[in-house]
Structure formats: structure tokens, C-alpha cells
Amino acid sequence: MSSTIWSVDDHLEDILASVRPLDPIELQLPEAQGCVLVDDVTVPVALPPFDNSSMDGYAVRVADLAEAGEDSPVVLAVIGDIAAGSEDLPTVGPGQAARIMTGAPLPPGAQAVVPVEWTDGGTGGGAATSMLPAGQAPEGAAGEVRVYRPVEEHAHVRARGSDVQAGDLALAAGTVLGPPQIGLLAAIGRGTVRVRPRPRVVVLSTGSELAQPGEELTTGRIYDSNSFALAAAARDAGAIAYRVGAVTDDPELLRAAIEDQLLRADLLVTTGGVSVGAYDVVKEALAPAGDEDVPESNVDFRRLAMQPGKPQGFGSIGPERTPLLALPGNPVSSYVSFELFVRPAIRTLMGLDDVHRPTVRALLDTEAPLSSPDGKRQFLRGRYDAEAGRVAPVGGAGSHLVAALAHADCLIVVPEKTTSVEPGAGVDVVLLG
Numbered sequence: 001m002s003s004t005i006w007s008v009d010d011h012l013e014d015i016l017a018s019v020r021p022l023d024p025i026e027l028q029l030p031e032a033q034g035c036v037l038v039d040d041v042t043v044p045v046a047l048p049p050f051d052n053s054s055m056d057g058y059a060v061r062v063a064d065l066a067e068a069g070e071d072s073p074v075v076l077a078v079i080g081d082i083a084a085g086s087e088d089l090p091t092v093g094p095g096q097a098a099r100i101m102t103g104a105p106l107p108p109g110a111q112a113v114v115p116v117e118w119t120d121g122g123t124g125g126g127a128a129t130s131m132l133p134a135g136q137a138p139e140g141a142a143g144e145v146r147v148y149r150p151v152e153e154h155a156h157v158r159a160r161g162s163d164v165q166a167g168d169l170a171l172a173a174g175t176v177l178g179p180p181q182i183g184l185l186a187a188i189g190r191g192t193v194r195v196r197p198r199p200r201v202v203v204l205s206t207g208s209e210l211a212q213p214g215e216e217l218t219t220g221r222i223y224d225s226n227s228f229a230l231a232a233a234a235r236d237a238g239a240i241a242y243r244v245g246a247v248t249d250d251p252e253l254l255r256a257a258i259e260d261q262l263l264r265a266d267l268l269v270t271t272g273g274v275s276v277g278a279y280d281v282v283k284e285a286l287a288p289a290g291d292e293d294v295p296e297s298n299v300d301f302r303r304l305a306m307q308p309g310k311p312q313g314f315g316s317i318g319p320e321r322t323p324l325l326a327l328p329g330n331p332v333s334s335y336v337s338f339e340l341f342v343r344p345a346i347r348t349l350m351g352l353d354d355v356h357r358p359t360v361r362a363l364l365d366t367e368a369p370l371s372s373p374d375g376k377r378q379f380l381r382g383r384y385d386a387e388a389g390r391v392a393p394v395g396g397a398g399s400h401l402v403a404a405l406a407h408a409d410c411l412i413v414v415p416e417k418t419t420s421v422e423p424g425a426g427v428d429v430v431l432l433g
Helices: 008-018 179-187 226-237 251-264 281-286 331-350 402-406
Strands: 025-028 057-060 074-082 096-100 112-115 144-147 169-171 192-196 200-206 240-247 267-271 297-304 311-317 322-327 359-364 377-385 390-393 410-414 426-431
Touching (some): 008 297, 008 322, 008 331, 057 074, 096 144, 200 226, 226 240, 226 267, 251 281, 267 331, 281 311, 281 322, 297 322, 331 377, 377 426
Parallel strands (some): 200 267, 359 390
Antiparallel strands (some): 025 192, 057 096, 057 112, 074 144, 311 322, 359 426, 410 426
């Protein structure tokens, strides 16, 4: 491990300078969800592509209903049914109406749609609440409908192009494709789309003391929470995450595990084994001193001016020079390090322009001053009240306090040269939600 103390900003800059967006690929729409659009997408045809009804009712001419009223309904001759998808449309002439369903094209001659609730539904009785089934009309309705209200032109009609016009920009390059965006692409007829794929992130925990949740916890062992938390964080960042069960403190086993995972990894993340102890397996397996054993390993282990998360590793491994980030093993250190370094790397692989969590200013909500080590940037867990513009610390500063992390929704940032922050002072807050 180098004797140089790295700043948080320099370490992050080094990482992002070494990570490149993944190459674009063409994907079917279901597989493109969560991916980032590479090119602008324009609308080839107007949406909707034709005037259509927004209600179940009757397609009519406006002039025919000018005198319609509750006590003086206008009687129109029903000339047929128009369902969604209909192609052979009747022409509505004076004194006529066509039953029309929601989404069906407005027929020639019609100028508006009267909701069925404004009519007797063709039954000869009072106001209807629904349309008669197609098999019962118009014959079962004697071919007539009584309309109790006048209607304005284009009422209850979705006009052609009222959603988007042909040639409009549907989605801009850089858009993350969520469900509404996938729906829009399908609506304009796009079956495939050119995107940058979601990065494949492999998370490995190290430590002979780690047991898997559900196993019996024997003396001296703890449950592996890091791999679960970091895999979840990778998915939250937009990646496809693969979690590998804890690897024991054996450099050969770790190297073999990493080699096995390289085929499915765009980014490798390890947690634990990067400090200065006698069993820091990641350092032993991947540091430059091990280059004879791993000639394609180029991982630099560093000390950062931050708390928590001082020991860090970054570099590349394998024939494809797959990026690898080695994070400390303490749960809070691991998670804070992920947010600061791994998440931006994932977002960079995705091809996004904005790779960082949003940062806001807030007033510190404490009863006593907060202390912070000189020369280190401290990241404290906190709860942010957006309405009040205040933030309160959650739990202590210990890097093992995972319970407090679960109740935090932000990180309070204390700069390197600040050793004390008074109650009510303004601080930077990194929002995690």
C-alpha cells in the first residue's frame, strides 16, 4: 500500500478516468428496460394515428343535437357499430348515429361523440349507464337512440396527433428506459432500440469469519451483509448484479474466484481484505507484489483522507482489463465507499452524463457540536427533512454500525479542514434516496 494519502476527489477522478461507457448494442424492447438510449428517437407516425373516441357512446353530427334536452330528446337512427380496430366504417348522415367504443376510429360524417350516459342506450327507456352488448343492438334497440344533451364539435374525440406528431422527438439520447419510455417506443412501432447495456457487476465478500444468512452462527463468525447490501446497491444504480458467496482468507482461492467471474463482469467489486492486517487477502492476492502470480492484475491499494473508508483499492484485472474496486470490509465503510466510488463508475459504464447523487445544503439539527478528524473528509449517516431544510445525524461515527445505516437517507459531509460543526450550521448533504 502506497504511503501517499489520496483525497476523495483525486481517487474518484482516477476511477472515472479509467472507466469507459459500454459499447452500444441493439436490444428488443423487453431487454432494453433500465438501459440508456444511445440515439435520439423521433416519431415516425402521429399518435394517435387517427381521430378516435375517448368514450363509449355514439358518433354524431353536431347540428342534429342542437335542440336536445332532458325533456326533449333528439331521436337518431342507429346505423351500426364501430369497435376498436374497425376498418369498414359507415358514413354518418343527417339524423343518424353510429355506436362507437373507446379507441374506435371516428367515422366519416361524424363530428363528435355523445357518451352513452347522455342517451337511453337505444333501449327506449331512461338514461343508460352502459352500452348494450353488440348482439343486442341495433336490432334490440329498434335502431334508434334518444340523446338528451347537445354536444360540441370534437367533444370526446382524441384528435390525430394530439399525443405526438410525426417528426417530434420522442426520447432524447441519454434517457434511461423505464416502463413509460418502453411503452412509448412500442406505441410508435419500435421493436428494437440502440442502447448501452446495463453493466454486469460482480460483488465478492472476503473473510473466513463470514457466514451466509440462514446458516448457524458459530463462535467467532458473523453474517455476510456486505455482499447483499452492495449487490442491492448495484441494482439500484442500474446494473445487473451477481453476488458471490464469501471467499475465505486464502489468496489462491480468491484469485480463482475472481478468474471464474471475469467472463460475466463489466466491473468487479470486492469487500474486505484491503487494510494492513495479517489476513488482508485482497491485497495479498492482487497487489502489484503478486504480479508474477497474476500477470494481468494492476490494482493499486491506497489510503484515502476520509472517514469511514480509509483503505481502498482500484485497478484492472484479466485479459479484458476489467475494472476492479476493492472496498473495506466494515459494513458502513463498504457502503459509503460504494456510494462515493462504485455507483459513479456504474453510471459511467451506462453512459450517463450525471453520475453523482444529488447534493443539497441543509442546517445541522443537533444539540451539541459534531467533531470530525482533522485532515479527513467525514461522511456521517443522517436523516434529511426537505421541508425544514435540516439534517440530523443517525447513530455514531463507528464504521460497524449497520443498524444506523438502515435508518439513514443521506450522508452528512464534513470537510477535511473542519474539526467541529456547530448546531444550526450549514452542511453539504448527499441524498441517498
